[in-house]
Amino acid sequence: MKKIFGGPAIFLDRSDINTDEIIPAKYLTEVTKEALKPYMLEDLKLENFDPSGEKLKNARVVVSRENFGCGSSREHAPWVFEVNGVHTIIAQSYARIFRQNTFNGGMLAIELPKGDLDRLFALEKVGVVNISVDLEGQRVTATAGGKTESLGFEISPFDKALVQAGGWVEFADARY
Amino acid sequence: MGKTIAEKIFAAHLRDEPFPGTKVLDLDRVLCHEITTPVAIADLEARDKDRVFDNHKIKAVIDHVTPSKDSKTALQAKMLRDWARRHQIADFFDIGHNGVCHAIFPEKGYIRPGFTVIMGDSHTCTHGAFGAFAAGVGTTDLEVGILKGVCAFREPATIRVNLTGTLPKGVYAKDVILFVIGQIGVNGATDRVIEFRGPIIDRMSMEARMTLCNMAIEAGGTSGICMPDMTTVEYLWPFIKDEFKTPEAALAEYRQWVSDDNASYDKVLDFDLSNLAPHVTFGYKPDCVKPVADMAGTPVDQVYIGTCTNGRMEDLRQAAEILKGKRIAETVRGIVSPATPKIFSQALAEGIIQIFMDAGFCVTNPTCGACLGMSNGVLSEGEVCASTSNRNFNGRMGKGGMVHLMSPATAAATAIAGVITDARTLQEA
Numbered sequence: 001m002k003k004i005f006g007g008p009a010i011f012l013d014r015s016d017i018n019t020d021e022i023i024p025a026k027y028l029t030e031v032t033k034e035a036l037k038p039y040m041l042e043d044l045k046l047e048n049f050d051p052s053g054e055k056l057k058n059a060r061v062v063v064s065r066e067n068f069g070c071g072s073s074r075e076h077a078p079w080v081f082e083v084n085g086v087h088t089i090i091a092q093s094y095a096r097i098f099r100q101n102t103f104n105g106g107m108l109a110i111e112l113p114k115g116d117l118d119r120l121f122a123l124e125k126v127g128v129v130n131i132s133v134d135l136e137g138q139r140v141t142a143t144a145g146g147k148t149e150s151l152g153f154e155i156s157p158f159d160k161a162l163v164q165a166g167g168w169v170e171f172a173d174a175r176y
Numbered sequence: 177m178g179k180t181i182a183e184k185i186f187a188a189h190l191r192d193e194p195f196p197g198t199k200v201l202d203l204d205r206v207l208c209h210e211i212t213t214p215v216a217i218a219d220l221e222a223r224d225k226d227r228v229f230d231n232h233k234i235k236a237v238i239d240h241v242t243p244s245k246d247s248k249t250a251l252q253a254k255m256l257r258d259w260a261r262r263h264q265i266a267d268f269f270d271i272g273h274n275g276v277c278h279a280i281f282p283e284k285g286y287i288r289p290g291f292t293v294i295m296g297d298s299h300t301c302t303h304g305a306f307g308a309f310a311a312g313v314g315t316t317d318l319e320v321g322i323l324k325g326v327c328a329f330r331e332p333a334t335i336r337v338n339l340t341g342t343l344p345k346g347v348y349a350k351d352v353i354l355f356v357i358g359q360i361g362v363n364g365a366t367d368r369v370i371e372f373r374g375p376i377i378d379r380m381s382m383e384a385r386m387t388l389c390n391m392a393i394e395a396g397g398t399s400g401i402c403m404p405d406m407t408t409v410e411y412l413w414p415f416i417k418d419e420f421k422t423p424e425a426a427l428a429e430y431r432q433w434v435s436d437d438n439a440s441y442d443k444v445l446d447f448d449l450s451n452l453a454p455h456v457t458f459g460y461k462p463d464c465v466k467p468v469a470d471m472a473g474t475p476v477d478q479v480y481i482g483t484c485t486n487g488r489m490e491d492l493r494q495a496a497e498i499l500k501g502k503r504i505a506e507t508v509r510g511i512v513s514p515a516t517p518k519i520f521s522q523a524l525a526e527g528i529i530q531i532f533m534d535a536g537f538c539v540t541n542p543t544c545g546a547c548l549g550m551s552n553g554v555l556s557e558g559e560v561c562a563s564t565s566n567r568n569f570n571g572r573m574g575k576g577g578m579v580h581l582m583s584p585a586t587a588a589a590t591a592i593a594g595v596i597t598d599a600r601t602l603q604e605a
Contacts, residue, residue: 073296073300
């Protein structure tokens with residue numbers, strides 16, 4: 001599946017959002033990624049968040065806080081985002097396995113410092129936030145109601161190469 | 177500058193460094209179960225690359241939902257089974273021989289000091305108890321591991337946790353690790369290895385070390401790790417006796433992996449545990465921990481003893497010691513799941529299964545089921561489970577359920593009283 005980085009964002013204002021909240025274990029009995037599609041963030045309890053709402057359905061970017069994706073190694077967590085067209089996650093930090101799984105699938109797990117994230121969260125108060133990502137220039141641009149934030153980000157050369165290769169299988173197969 | 181055990185293992189397994197800071201390691205073990213492997217198998221087939229790098233270094237087990245509970249889990253088991261047969265995976269464990277992955281693989285002697293181990297399961301860090309670098313990975317890493325025998329890591333820094341003093345009677349490895357996670361926090365060890373050191377570790381059995389390392393991931397750690405010593409050698413001896421003339425010779429060989437005295441650490445934490453109390457979690461994160469006494473009296477609906485954290489022989493003995501001659505509360509459903517067939521047999525031979533049954537426990541076959549709310553003990557909305565497992569996330573054992581993590585001894589005492597109970601108070605009564 002061709003990855004598209006950017007689009008309308010949904011904001012999950014809590015740290016330690018775990019893999020069971022992203023995709024509950026009872027759906028791990030599925031053997032295709034597509035089958036996970038209806039269950040994205042089904043068990044996440046958060047103020048003003050409705051897992052079956054339009055806002056999540058329209059989202060192409062998820063913005064959250066610290067230690068996003070902690071817990072299980074299940075790649076079903078980035079997959080459920082992938083099949084719903086969410087190919088970009090932006091957070092202050094990630095659990096290692098989730099971060100690796102996201103890059104391994106050719107998707108983006110962008111880290112921003114707290115101050116920059118706060119500016120994104122502030123934009124949400126203005127209206128629907130649209131985010132575009134310039135991977136080459138390592139820059140995230142967010143707009144809402146005429147306001148714009150442009151934020152640089154760091155990404156390791158390996159993670160960048162994974163995204164450009166389309167994922168770890170492609171990268172490893174060409175090299176090892 | 178000296179090296180940590182993790183740095184030594186990385187150096188000895190380095191295949192490639194495609195970019196500064198990214199280490200691609202050769203793998204000694206790629207472990208597989210039926211939940212995370214089938215998608216990797218299907219993807220390899222779709223890419224016309226249905227091959228394995230080494231059918232002896234790859235091991236596989238059906239453990240999460242076994243026997244299968246429905247058509248979907250039957251398909252997962254079938255996909256793993258067919259693949260294992262197709263590629264003649266030498267060590268594949270199915271019904272009648274299967275057990276919880278992080279209990280059965282070490283029990284078979286597959287994990288050795290200095291090894292690199294991956295599995296599509298976050299609690300793979302358990303195997304660090306043997307002085308191995310063992311990391312949980314996702315399906316894509318697993319897929320590349322199966323195909324190429326390599327995995328990429330950022331070289332992790334190490335947090336050294338020195339545990340000194342003597343554990344009080346009735347305080348176990350589970351209490352130690354819950355306490356340590358409470359100190360480090362759920363992301364305090366992200367991209368780090370947690371090295372467990374000190375006299376408390378030196379005196380611990382391999383089973384207790386596995387309990388400790390099992391929960392390194394709950395602090396975000398890539399791997400838990402203990403130094404290989406005579407306890408490690410004695411555990412492995414039946415499997416390595418043809419390799420070495422004496423246990424001392426094995427120890428001399430394994431010592432090469434022990435962290436150098438002048439190794440550098442990201443952080444060193446010292447805890448004297450001489451006054452440690454039994455611990456339990458509250459809330460929905462594993463770093464939300466308290467002494468059991470502070471949670472005493474909290475009613476529970478179910479008590480679950482088992483899992484890759486605490487389903488081993490020593491754990492069952494500790495629980496049985498408390499349950500012997502007693503009945504569990506009428507309001508409590510007790511479930512015990514010995515982690516492997518070998519443990520089940522041993523528990524039968526020692527009369528421990530009878531003690532559990534006489535106390536009113538249901539004894540299940542070895543499986544992961546209830547721990548992650550997939551089978552064999554799922555909670556209903558609003559129910560509370562006292563569990564010897566490793567994760568208390570919201571909905572983990574069933575939507576709307578609450579999980580309190582604790583040691584087997586605390587779980588047994590809680591089963592008897594029907595409310596969270598410090599086993600030491602029960603014994604005094």
